[in-house]
Amino acid sequence: MHVWAVANQKGGVGKTTSTVTLGGLLADQGHQVLLLDLDPHGSLTSYFKYDPDGLQKSAYDLFQQGKNIPKDLPESLLMDTGHDRLKLIPASTALATLERQVSAQGGMGLVISRALALLWNRFDYVLIDSPPVLGLLMINALASAQHLIIPVQTEFLAIKGLERMMRTLNMVTRARKNELPYTVVPTLYDRRTQASVQSLRLLRNTYPENIWNSMIPVDTKFRDASMAGMPPSMLDSQSRGVHAYNVLLKHLLEKQTDH
Amino acid sequence: MHVWAVANQKGGVGKTTSTVTLGGLLADQGHQVLLLDLDPHGSLTSYFKYDPDGLQKSAYDLFQQGKNIPKDLPESLLMDTGHDRLKLIPASTALATLERQVSAQGGMGLVISRALALLWNRFDYVLIDSPPVLGLLMINALASAQHLIIPVQTEFLAIKGLERMMRTLNMVTRARKNELPYTVVPTLYDRRTQASVQSLRLLRNTYPENIWNSMIPVDTKFRDASMAGMPPSMLDSQSRGVHAYNVLLKHLLEKQTDH
Numbered sequence A, B: 001m002h003v004w005a006v007a008n009q010k011g012g013v014g015k016t017t018s019t020v021t022l023g024g025l026l027a028d029q030g031h032q033v034l035l036l037d038l039d040p041h042g043s044l045t046s047y048f049k050y051d052p053d054g055l056q057k058s059a060y061d062l063f064q065q066g067k068n069i070p071k072d073l074p075e076s077l078l079m080d081t082g083h084d085r086l087k088l089i090p091a092s093t094a095l096a097t098l099e100r101q102v103s104a105q106g107g108m109g110l111v112i113s114r115a116l117a118l119l120w121n122r123f124d125y126v127l128i129d130s131p132p133v134l135g136l137l138m139i140n141a142l143a144s145a146q147h148l149i150i151p152v153q154t155e156f157l158a159i160k161g162l163e164r165m166m167r168t169l170n171m172v173t174r175a176r177k178n179e180l181p182y183t184v185v186p187t188l189y190d191r192r193t194q195a196s197v198q199s200l201r202l203l204r205n206t207y208p209e210n211i212w213n214s215m216i217p218v219d220t221k222f223r224d225a226s227m228a229g230m231p232p233s234m235l236d237s238q239s240r241g242v243h244a245y246n247v248l249l250k251h252l253l254e255k256q257t258d259h
């Protein structure tokens, strides 16, 4: 099982969109895929028409168990997405209370790793959507991932935010004792604006080793897909945006076999 | 002095863009304007080319003082923006540590109100940019504001998030003992996409009393302005986006004189 985290401390850069699109494409290819929503705002959960405020069971239950997660708890949290091979563990807004509850206890950075270990033979890929804030939930996502995908909007402010994400990554890497490979993914690229073109060039110069050499263009079909509650490739597999994510997926899969 | 907070728990909906654009327009009209950055990510601070990781003084200092803020501390935090009548109190990334530090101590929800009271004769308007997370910083913004501006992207996921923002508003209103008037501002509107058109209609039906009856269109000039580090009206006062914010500002100023 491969675990990919999708994270960036900047808001609105395409984390949820990347998670659902890549997850949908992997499921289209025949893999069994789990999407895990660790954002208390629950965009990924709302995307599939579930209500993060009203759910009886969610990722929150994993944290309530903390050190000893019952063997069949993760499986009991799986929800349907309308795609045969794509399942979801939803977020609930109660996740927002965890920061204050557990910060005193320590050792809660590995809850998700322990939970995913119980699903190891059930899925081929797990994609984790994180909130735009450094805290316990993001730490859990980074601690359990084997690869980190960092969507970065091609605009000035988002690049400043990326430096911060890198510092967070360095911090987590020291705690993990092994490297966490990452890929910077330029998103919301709009070739009509100078700011987008120049930002992409700046990104490429600053992160030459770990940036994907293409980019995700602005594509209005993503909004249509989120309204329809379907992975974008299910709504329109030929759209520009889905095609770009397909090229990204090939790049990520090649990187994976390298090590 | 009028204090406006700009907040929404959803990321990337145009909070920082609204804060800097409205602030710039108010300064263009001859008002003395303060922008206050309460987002630990510091987008507003980076916008004006300051580094939220490297600043010696910032909004963080106000929280360190807590209950007794020295009289001349807020004034000492003011930074230039390149616009004569527009000043900034920047954010530092250290703001992200406040949640854990102070949650035990209670009573820290009024730090910003106390600090702004010390600047009461210095500015005509204060606009507060908040992070996309419910916590101490957002509570401070809502507790000190006389009006709340809620940017909402015209797409499905953002509307779900608005319900959550409303619940937060109700919670804060109970603690404030008086109403906090608010205006929902549809942003990033793209008339070419069905999802945008339908979302705007849904927003209008759901919040008929408190929604601004127009919307902010997608305008690539905003990215250019953030790269240039200037309020959008300074870069191009005739752009579609700036024009729309001008119409919004007229609406907000009319609402203000009503009560």
Ligand SMILES: Nc1ncnc2c1ncn2[C@@H]1O[C@H](COP(=O)(O)OP(=O)(O)OP(=O)(O)O)[C@@H](O)[C@H]1O
Residues within 6 Å of the ligand: A010, A011, A012, A013, A014, A015, A016, A017, A018, A039, A043, A130, A131, A132, A187, A188, A189, A216, A217, A218, A219, A220, A222, A223, A226, A241, B010, B011, B012, B153, B155, B157
């Ligand atoms: N390539 C794209 N083209 C057009 N719109 C996009 C694209 N990617 C994302 N979007 C839209 O931009 C908005 C923000 O995207 P998304 O919610 O995925 O970002 P996020 O980083 O997950 O935000 P948050 O920080 O709130 O979690 C959504 O409305 C989404 O539909």
Ligand SMILES: Nc1ncnc2c1ncn2[C@@H]1O[C@H](COP(=O)(O)OP(=O)(O)OP(=O)(O)O)[C@@H](O)[C@H]1O
Residues within 6 Å of the ligand: A010, A011, A012, A153, A155, A157, B010, B011, B012, B013, B014, B015, B016, B017, B018, B039, B043, B130, B131, B132, B187, B188, B189, B216, B217, B218, B219, B220, B222, B223, B226, B241
């Ligand atoms: N009307 C608009 N047209 C085009 N781009 C816009 C518009 N409003 C905002 N943007 C762009 O969208 C991105 C997100 O905007 P902004 O940073 O203001 O959102 P935010 O709500 O403050 O995000 P965060 O949750 O990270 O604080 C920025 O790149 C900004 O330049």
Ligand SMILES: [Mg+2]
Residues within 6 Å of the ligand: A015, A016, A017, A039, A043, A044, A129, A130
């Ligand atoms: Mg998201």
Ligand SMILES: [Mg+2]
Residues within 6 Å of the ligand: B015, B016, B017, B039, B043, B044, B129, B130
């Ligand atoms: Mg912002």
